[in-house]
Amino acid sequence: QVQLQESGPGLVEPSQTLSLTCTVSGGSISSGSFYWSWIRQPAGKGLEWIGRIFSSGSTTYNPSLKSRVTISIDTSKNQFSLKLTSVTAADTAVYYCARVGPGGLALNNYFDYWGQGTLVTVSS
Amino acid sequence: DIQMTQSPSSLSASVGDRVTITCRASQSISSYLNWYQQKPGKAPKLLIYAASNLQGGVPSRFSGSGSGTDFTLTISSLQPEDFATYYCQQSYTTPRTFGPGTKVDIK
Numbered sequence: 001q002v003q004l005q006e007s008g009p010g011l012v013e014p015s016q017t018l019s020l021t022c023t024v025s026g027g028s029i030s031s032g033s034f035y036w037s038w039i040r041q042p043a044g045k046g047l048e049w050i051g052r053i054f055s056s057g058s059t060t061y062n063p064s065l066k067s068r069v070t071i072s073i074d075t076s077k078n079q080f081s082l083k084l085t086s087v088t089a090a091d092t093a094v095y096y097c098a099r100v101g102p103g104g105l106a107l108n109n110y111f112d113y114w115g116q117g118t119l120v121t122v123s124s
Numbered sequence: 125d126i127q128m129t130q131s132p133s134s135l136s137a138s139v140g141d142r143v144t145i146t147c148r149a150s151q152s153i154s155s156y157l158n159w160y161q162q163k164p165g166k167a168p169k170l171l172i173y174a175a176s177n178l179q180g181g182v183p184s185r186f187s188g189s190g191s192g193t194d195f196t197l198t199i200s201s202l203q204p205e206d207f208a209t210y211y212c213q214q215s216y217t218t219p220r221t222f223g224p225g226t227k228v229d230i231k
Contacts, residue, residue, distance in 0.1 A: 037220075047168065047211060049220040062219040063125075096167055108174045109215050110158040114167035 002026040004097050004115035012091075012122050018084040022097030022115055023077075030055040030075040035100035037111065038071060038082045040093040048093075052100060053080055087122045094119050126150050126214050130223035136231040143199040145226045147212035152192045156216035159188055159197045162225075163208045171210075172197065202228070 008020035022036070029036065038050040051061035053071045061069050065084070073080040084091060094117040101112035127150035137143050147157065155175040160168035170179045172188035175195055185200040199206055207230055212223040 046224045047213075047222040049218075049222070052218075060218050064219070098167075108156045108158075110170055110173040110213070111160070111168070112170050112173075112179070114169075117167050 002099060002113045004099065004113055006095060006097050006115045006118040008118060008120070010119055010121060012087055012120060013124050014088055014122055015086055018082070018087050018091060018120055018122070020082045020095055020097075020118065020120070021079050022081070023079050024099075025078070028075075029073065029078045029080065032103040033105070034103045035109070036073065036080045037098045037100055039096045039098055039111070040091075041096070041117075042090075042093040050082065050084075050095075089122050092120065092122045125219055126153060126217060126221050128212055128214055128221050128223035130210075130212060130226050132226060133224065134227040134229065136229055137202050138231045139202055139204055141202045141231075143202050143206075143228060145197045145210055145228075147190075147195040147197070147223050149193045149195075149214055149216075153214045153216035155191045156214055157188075157190065157195045158213045158215060159186075160211045160213065161206075161208045162211065168211060199228075 003025045005023045012018045035052040037052040051071050053059045053073050068085045070083040096117045097115045098111040099113040100109050129148045131146045157175045159172040162168040176188045187198045189196050209225045209227045211225050
């Protein structure tokens with residue numbers, strides 16, 4: 001059973017960089033040809049896709065955040081990470097990491113495994 | 125970006141009721157549509173993928189239909205554990221986008 005766990009600071013000051021890591025267990029992050037994603041959800045609001053990374057390191061970002069986002073992967077640690085620069089209060093949200101299934105060359109994909117989410121508050 | 129809308133935004137229903145939630149895409153997305161259930165304080169859970177395929181372990185009272193721009197999630201007989209918020213999500217193109225959600229609560 002694949003499990004994902006987010007970790008990182010819960011409080012970030014405005015204009016600083018938000019950094020989160022997602023640790024994957026129950027399977028290798030580099031097997032199965034999966035994408036790995038970050039998604040966020042402000043309190044009481046809907047879900048926003050931030051971006052994704054393939055095991056090869058190839059990335060795709062949401063254009064709305066592209067200038068501030070970097071997603072990276074460390075296959076040796078079975079982790080992938082999110083960096084979001086120049087944060088403001090609007091970046092306050094629960095951040096989720098998720099696996100994009102079903103893997104392989106499937107045309108339709110979906111978020112089949114999720115972390116529990118971590119609340120990041122941007123405040124001084 | 126493909127815009128996703130859902131209706132209604134909320135509904136009140138009783139245990140045993142049949143519930144239908146609609147999702148509409150701003151352009152055709154074929155069958156690249158997924159449904160998730162989210163309970164307070166929890167991560168979303170995949171229910172339906174590719175418009176009509178039930179994810180493993182999801183009760184058969186959940187079903188999905190539709191293609192193109194119009195999709196439906198149906199709960200045939202609402203159970204106490206089904207009170208939650210439901211989101212649709214398109215996987216036709218990036219950026220992936222979600223509907224605003226439909227909150228199902230107890231009448």
